[in-house]
Amino acid sequence: MITAVLLLSCMVVSAADKFTVYSVNYPLAYFAERIGGEHIKVVFPLPSDVDPAFWEPDAEDIAGFQQADLILLNGAGYARWVKRVSLPRRKLVNTSAVFGQEYISVAETVTHQHGPGGEHSHAGTAFTTWLDFKQAIQQARAIQLALEKHQPEYADTFRRNFALLETDLECLDTDLKLLTAVNPKMLFIASHPVYQYFARRYNIHLQSVMWEPDVMPKEQQWNQLDRLLQKYPANWMIWEGEPHKQTVTKLQKVGLGSLVFDPCANRPTQGDFLSVMDENIKQLKQAYLKNK
Amino acid sequence: MIISSLYIAWHYVVFNKVRTATLVACITLIAFLPMALQLVLTESERLLQSRAADTPLLLGVRGSALDLVMNSLYFDDEVPEILTMQAADEIGDTGLAYAIPLYVRFQARKQPVVGTTIDYFDYRNLRVAKGRMLALLGECVIGADVADEYGLEPGDSIVSSPETLFDLAGIYPLKMKISGILQRHHTSDDQAVFVDLKTAWIIEGLGHGHEELNKTQDKSVILKRSEDSVTANARLFQYTEITDENMDSFHFHGDTTIYPITAVMVVPNDAKAGTLLRGRYLENTQYQIVRPTDVIEGLLENIFRIKSVIDAVIAIVGLATILAIFLVFALSVRLRQRELTTIFKLGCSRMTAVRLILAEIVIIVLMSGIIGTGLLYVVQANTDTLVRILIFS
Numbered sequence: 216m217i218t219a220v221l222l223l224s225c226m227v228v229s230a231a232d233k234f235t236v237y238s239v240n241y242p243l244a245y246f247a248e249r250i251g252g253e254h255i256k257v258v259f260p261l262p263s264d265v266d267p268a269f270w271e272p273d274a275e276d277i278a279g280f281q282q283a284d285l286i287l288l289n290g291a292g293y294a295r296w297v298k299r300v301s302l303p304r305r306k307l308v309n310t311s312a313v314f315g316q317e318y319i320s321v322a323e324t325v326t327h328q329h330g331p332g333g334e335h336s337h338a339g340t341a342f343t344t345w346l347d348f349k350q351a352i353q354q355a356r357a358i359q360l361a362l363e364k365h366q367p368e369y370a371d372t373f374r375r376n377f378a379l380l381e382t383d384l385e386c387l388d389t390d391l392k393l394l395t396a397v398n399p400k401m402l403f404i405a406s407h408p409v410y411q412y413f414a415r416r417y418n419i420h421l422q423s424v425m426w427e428p429d430v431m432p433k434e435q436q437w438n439q440l441d442r443l444l445q446k447y448p449a450n451w452m453i454w455e456g457e458p459h460k461q462t463v464t465k466l467q468k469v470g471l472g473s474l475v476f477d478p479c480a481n482r483p484t485q486g487d488f489l490s491v492m493d494e495n496i497k498q499l500k501q502a503y504l505k506n507k
Numbered sequence: 508m509i510i511s512s513l514y515i516a517w518h519y520v521v522f523n524k525v526r527t528a529t530l531v532a533c534i535t536l537i538a539f540l541p542m543a544l545q546l547v548l549t550e551s552e553r554l555l556q557s558r559a560a561d562t563p564l565l566l567g568v569r570g571s572a573l574d575l576v577m578n579s580l581y582f583d584d585e586v587p588e589i590l591t592m593q594a595a596d597e598i599g600d601t602g603l604a605y606a607i608p609l610y611v612r613f614q615a616r617k618q619p620v621v622g623t624t625i626d627y628f629d630y631r632n633l634r635v636a637k638g639r640m641l642a643l644l645g646e647c648v649i650g651a652d653v654a655d656e657y658g659l660e661p662g663d664s665i666v667s668s669p670e671t672l673f674d675l676a677g678i679y680p681l682k683m684k685i686s687g688i689l690q691r692h693h694t695s696d697d698q699a700v701f702v703d704l705k706t707a708w709i710i711e712g713l714g715h716g717h718e719e720l721n722k723t724q725d726k727s728v729i730l731k732r733s734e735d736s737v738t739a740n741a742r743l744f745q746y747t748e749i750t751d752e753n754m755d756s757f758h759f760h761g762d763t764t765i766y767p768i769t770a771v772m773v774v775p776n777d778a779k780a781g782t783l784l785r786g787r788y789l790e791n792t793q794y795q796i797v798r799p800t801d802v803i804e805g806l807l808e809n810i811f812r813i814k815s816v817i818d819a820v821i822a823i824v825g826l827a828t829i830l831a832i833f834l835v836f837a838l839s840v841r842l843r844q845r846e847l848t849t850i851f852k853l854g855c856s857r858m859t860a861v862r863l864i865l866a867e868i869v870i871i872v873l874m875s876g877i878i879g880t881g882l883l884y885v886v887q888a889n890t891d892t893l894v895r896i897l898i899f900s
Binding site: 274277278281298299300301302303304305 | 599605606607608624625626629639640641642643644646686703705754757759
C-alpha cells in the first residue's frame, strides 16, 4: 500500500515537472504529442466547439500559456489573439517561419487612411498552412528542433518520433498528389476560404464562398453562387464540416456535390489528425472517381 | 571631582547657548559629512554593481554606453538612441543567447514606463505580490514603490504622460489598467510601470484602435470613400483605453520588426556564447554590445575620483574648523580670565581650571557625537532613497 502511494505520488510529481508545451491549434498539438511522446506534456486548452483561429482567451488561459515551457504558434497570422496578449518571447516557436516567404496573402477590399501612418489596409494571410502536408512536415520539424534545443537529453527519441510522423505526412502528401493528378482540371468551390495552401500544393482549382455548414444559405448567397457557377462550372463544394442536409439537396439540384474536408484545427471528437485526414482524402477520392 | 567639573561645565555650555550650538554644529558637520558620504557611496556602489552584475550584456545603438546602461538598468529618463526590434531578432537568430527587448521612453505619473516582454520578469525573478501578471494589451504591472506612493491597487488605472507638455498634435495618453503589483525587489523595478512592448508602441501611437471605417455612421469623419478605400480625417475617434469591447479594433501598422526599442538585454547561453557575441559586434558600426559591469566600474571610478577630491576638501575644511575651535577655546580662556582668577582665589588649583575646560570640550564633543550618530542612523536607514535622488536622478 505504502509502495503504491509512493509510486503514485512520484507519478504525480513527474507529471507536474514534465516539460509543458502549449499549442494554439490541434495539428501542432498532435505533432508535438507524436514527437515528444512521454517526455513532454502537451496542452491544447481550447474548448472543442470553437475555431482556434478566432478563439479569445481570458486572463486565466493566458496565464497558462505564460507558464508553459514552450508555446507553439502556427504563424501566418493564425490566432490573432496572440498579437493582443503578453507571451514570453523566448518560449515562442513560430512553426511556419521557415516558409514565411511563401505565405499566401488574402486581399482585403477595404483600405483606409487616418493619422500620420498613411493609407493602409488590414490585409491578412491565409493561415491553414498544415493542409499542405509538405508544409506540415516543416512545421513538425520546427517543433522537433525546438524540443531538441530545450531537452537535448531526449534528442534521439524526438528525431526517431519525427521520422515516423514525417513518413505519415509524406504518405498523405503522396496520396493527394496522386489523387489530384487524375483530373487536374476538376473545379471545386470551398465553403470557406481556408484551403489556399491545400489548393496550391495539390493543384486544385478552387473558388471560395462564405457559407457556414450548419446554416442554410440565404437567397442572396444562392444568387451569388449561381453567378459564380456561370463563369466557373464547378462540380463539388468542399465543406469544413458536415453541411446541412437541405443545403446538400439544393446544391445537388444546381449540379454541385458536397464533400467534407475537415481542416481539423480543433481536436476531433473521434480519432486523431491522421484519421481525420485519411477520411478527408477518402471523400475527395470519391469525388474524383465520380468525375473521372 | 570629575562630576563637579562636568556639572559646572554643563551649566557653562547651557548658559552660552549660541557659542555651544555653533561649536556643536561645526564638529558634527565635520565628522558627519565624510561618514555620510561614505555610506551613500558604498550603497550606490552596491546598488549599481549588483544590478549591473545581474545583467550580462546590453545591446544598443553605438553611442553613449553610460546612457544605454543607466536607461536600461535604472530607467533613467535620458533616452539612448533608438534601435529596432530587428536587432533583438538578430540576437535570437544567432542561437547564442536570447533577447529581452526594452523600450524605456515614456512616463506615467513621473514614473518610468518600461515596455518589455514577459521574459523580463522571469529573468529578474520578479513575482506578483497582488493581482496577476500583465496578460492583455493595455495592462500594466507596477513596482511596490509606485503602488505605495500613489496608493494604487490592482484594478486601478494609471495614465501615460505626454512626452512634451504642449504636444497638441501628438498622441492621446493611454489609460492603462493595473493588473498586478510586483513584490518589493529593492531595485529600480520597484519604481517602474511595466507594460508589454506592444502597449508601449500604442502609447507612442504606432498602434491604435478606432471604429471600423466601413461601418461608421458618422459621415463627418470620412474624407474620401471609394470602392476599395475609405480615408478618414483627423476627427476619427481613437480609443484612449483598451477594454474588452474595443480590444479587437487595436492594430499595428506596418512591419513590427522595424518598431522602436531602446535596448536589448542579451542573455547568453554561457560565458563562451557571451564572448562570441561581443566579438561579433566589435566591428559593427551600427550597434554596440556592452557589459554593464564594465560601464558601471568606469562610472564608479569617476565617482570615487570625485569623492577623493571631496574628501580632500573636507579634510582641509575640517582642519580649518579644528583650528577655529582651538581659537574659540583660547579666546574663551582669555575672556574668562576674571572667572579663572576667582576660581584660583577660592583655592582651586590650575589643574581644576584645566579640568573645567576639558569637561566643556568633552560635553560639546559628546553632544556632536550624539547628533552625528543620529543623523548617520537616518542616512543609513534611507541610503536607498538618497542614492536614487543623488546618483540616479
